Amino acid sequence: MTLTISQYIEAFGSDDGRFRTFERLRAVPDETGMPVFTMPGHGLVDFQVTADNVRHTLRCPLHRDEEALLRLWTIGDRDRGLGSRFFTEWRLLRGEVVLFDEAGEAFEMDVLARATPVGVPLAEFLEKAAARRDGEALAAALRSFEDLTEWAREAGRGGVTVGRLLVSPGGEMSLTGFSASDQTDRVFRMLHDAAEKAGEKAGYDFGGDKVRLVRDGGGWMYVDGRGQAVIDAVYRAASPFRGERAEVETRLGKGLIDPSGRTVLEPVYEELVWDDYWGVAAAMREGMWFLHDRGGVRLTEEGYDWLGECSEGMLLAERGGRCGFVDVTGRLAIPCAYDEASSFAEGLALVSVGGESFFIDARGSRI
């Protein structure tokens, strides 16, 4: 059975009696009064709720079938006993929430719950700490990250990536989840760079991106704060700069430019997706997809029929009707051997072959 987000929203807005273990559970509203939720993919939805006066994240499936429940149970099993000051584990709550189907019949659903980790994303912390020249907080973050990486190594659950780190104002780091790839070195570099710059100037420039995009006649151009053109070109379509790169489209096709207007990837592609977080661009021409780095260097030797969006450093790739995974260096990390596959989440990817579905880890090993 397909479940809807509206069914959960109704439960969160209702009076008592909808939850098995939680009392006084309420959805956290956004500025418009709608419950705050995100879609982590894979048929799941994460709601922010206040339960028993503590902020929690509730991870709820959008399918009521074996595969969806298996995904929840696997995460619950893997997280059991892993709680520490660096990581808040997911707890599996069986039959926790009462939902109603379209005919008005009640049924119970399993969900995952965890106290929502406190802190801000690493990049935001670094920007703020560097801006106020807070060398102490940066040093504390560095120490905390050393402890965290040691703990993560011992836990052996997967890699540590920038996007899954939260930092408290004092510099205490925590992890919101493990990933298929690892960015420990990158985090250390970011911390060292920020500490260095905090001593040099107030305000850390993370790539600027202060340039605005404005419409000019039938096209788009980039201007500075005073409205002066910073790139001498008008594009048919253009995106804001993210990570010092922007996707642009000319009459010839789509390409990638840097903030000076220099062409990084020639505008000859039919499709192009820049991922500023991982610093890679997937581009398609004449039906073949290739991966490129931020300098425009092609990373994949051979083309693919399709490349997905990057998740945890892995891109779902399809060749000859079979699915596999390419990592952000362009290496075919997991061969195209599956009939179907979904992107990595929490270090796992659901794949199926010969009608059988199962999870694999970042090495391609069956879980």
Next chain:
Amino acid sequence: MYNAPITRLHPTAFVVLIDRSCSMRERIAWGGAEMTKARAVTLVANTFIDELVFRARREGGTLDYYDIAMLGYSGDGINYLVSPYGEFTTPSRLVASGVRREKIARERVLPSGRSVVAVTEQNMWIREKAAGVTPMCAALREGASLVEWWCRRRKNANSYPPTVINITDGEASDGSDDEIRAIAERIRRAGTKNGAALLINIHLARGGDGTPVIFPSRLDELPDHRYSRLLWDMSSEMPESYHDAILSARPGAAAPFRAMAWGSHIGQLAAMMNIGSVNSIML
């Protein structure tokens, strides 16, 4: 086939056609309340749009995983309900346009047997209406043009194919059965490399329609009625990837399933629209 992941680069499309003729003024009971059929269908359609918009929400905002068109057909002709300037809209455009909200109360009976009233705020993307005749032919023709245009776009060549859902409680007032069959075939003939467009016809119950039938496997499951046969002929065969979802609504039934309902009640309409958008989970 019917397995292309839905991404911003490769979105899919939903086209919903809603009968808003005067017969939709009939009063029915739903969710513990009495209302017109037009009101009930409008609530279901609003929830359907909500669901598409909700599922497109990511940390960076609402992303355009779908192109959406919703058309009403009534005595006033064909009206685009969520894209006033015609053609498709997208989740991000819908969010940017803002929406009126209404409190909706539904009676619920908890597993403990206690009866409670659940009040939710419903986004009202479209408003109810019930007036005049049933220009279903014109609506299907408009839907066919939309789907053909969408499928012709190079960008969509590898996308998950469009889904067209036609909701009605009556017969077309503007065309013969043969004309309708021909337009339905136009819709089903359109498609992408990932499959042909799906046409789902949902016929809502009117007094005396008998037992509802959803996703029938055989023609003889339907009443021996010219119009039920016409809907059967118009409708697609549901691809295998929908079978699990259909079986949860029709336990024990045997595939293949025809993408139609006959004499369905509003709960079944909602269930069928959920099943019709089951691919939106493939994000």
